[in-house]
Amino acid sequence: YTTLFRSGMLNSIGLQGPGIDAFLANDVPWLLAQGSRVIVSIAGETADEYAVLARKIRSTSGISAVEVNISCPNVENRGLVFACDPEASRRVIDGVRRTIGGELPIIAKLSPDVTDLVAIAKGVVDAGADGLALINTVLGMVINVDTMRPHLGGKTGGLSGPAISPI
Secondary structure, three states, X not given: OEEEEOOEEEEOOOOOOOOHHHHHHHHHHHHHHOOOOEEEEEOOOOHHHHHHHHHHHHOOOOEEEEEEEOOOEEHHHOOEEHHHOHXXXXXXXHHHHHHHOXXXXXXXXXXXXXXXXXXXXXXXXXXXXXXXXXXXXXXXXOEEOOOOEEXXXXXXXXXXXXXXXXX
């Protein structure tokens, strides 16, 4: 589900993909054959799941870096987004760093939906992140003026594009 407008895009498509095993077996070799540098983005529902994904990436040659998308809900903590909880953020990055070692750079993808982004950023850097992706999409909603209902099936979505530059 996507809505395009002049200054951006609002989408609610989730984190779709072929799965880590298919991606590493099929897409990574193809990307490398094209001369691309590959940064793999991972997302999980538990801190342990991130470490499992990192282990799979570590055993795949040709990867340039790993982006750890901690802007995902933490099912261990009632759905609270990892990046909104300083301790959960650090725990995920620490687990990925311990799994990967010093072999690959780690980029922590943070959420804009926090009151102290600097504290979260400092925590993930202290835990082993080499870089930060600031920021994930911003929560938004579009109302269909004819039906007076949300345009997206999931009601809200992630806003990206020039509209978020001021943020």
